[in-house]
Amino acid sequence: MITLRSAVPADQTQLFSLVTTIDNFTPEEQELAQEVIHAGLGSEQNDYHILVGVDDRDKTISGFICYGPIPISIQRWDLYWIAVPPHQSRQGIGTMLLRGMEEKLGPGERVYVDTSS
Numbered sequence: 001m002i003t004l005r006s007a008v009p010a011d012q013t014q015l016f017s018l019v020t021t022i023d024n025f026t027p028e029e030q031e032l033a034q035e036v037i038h039a040g041l042g043s044e045q046n047d048y049h050i051l052v053g054v055d056d057r058d059k060t061i062s063g064f065i066c067y068g069p070i071p072i073s074i075q076r077w078d079l080y081w082i083a084v085p086p087h088q089s090r091q092g093i094g095t096m097l098l099r100g101m102e103e104k105l106g107p108g109e110r111v112y113v114d115t116s117s
Contacts, residue, residue, distance in 0.1 A: 002062050002093055004100040007050035009041045014061040015052070021085050033081050036066055047071075048080070051100050053093050062088050065097040067111065077105060079113045 007015065019025060019033045040048030047068040055062045063084035070076040079101070084093045105111070 001056045002053040002096060003056055004051055004053055004096065007037075007041060007052045007064065011050075011052055011061060012037060012041055015050075015064055018061060018064065018083055018085055019081075022083050023086070025083075033066075033083075036080055037064075040066060049101075049104070051097060051104070053084075053097055053100075063093040063097055065101050067101055070112070075109045077109060077111045079111050 015037045016034050019030050019037070022030075025033065036048055037050065039046050040050045048066055049068060050064055050066045052061050053063040054060070064081070065079070066081040067077050067079045070078055082094055082097055084091075084097075101111070102109075
């Protein structure tokens with residue numbers, strides 16, 4: 001079973017490792033993801049929110065989603081990163097992370113997603 005919770009600084013190493021397992025992320029994207037994770041875990045004053053899915057059996061991170069408010073807007077959010085390890089893809093973890101983000105944001109919020117080819 002996977003449990004969702006907010007990321008904590010102790011998750012940083014696992015999150016960095018997870019990012020490097022995603023073949024769809026270029027090296028530059030992996031580096032940027034690590035910078036965003038570091039910033040998101042570094043201070044409660046930043047605008048990054050990170051939810052992690054934790055495997056209840058071994059307490060390892062089975063995915064994460066990072067999102068934040070769009071500056072100078074109301075009820076508008078950017079989804080920056082969503083990642084699940086390749087060996088756990090297609091098991092519903094990504095969907096669970098998206099739903100967890102939606103629950104945190106509540107009704108009436110808009111989430112924007114940019115994708116690469």
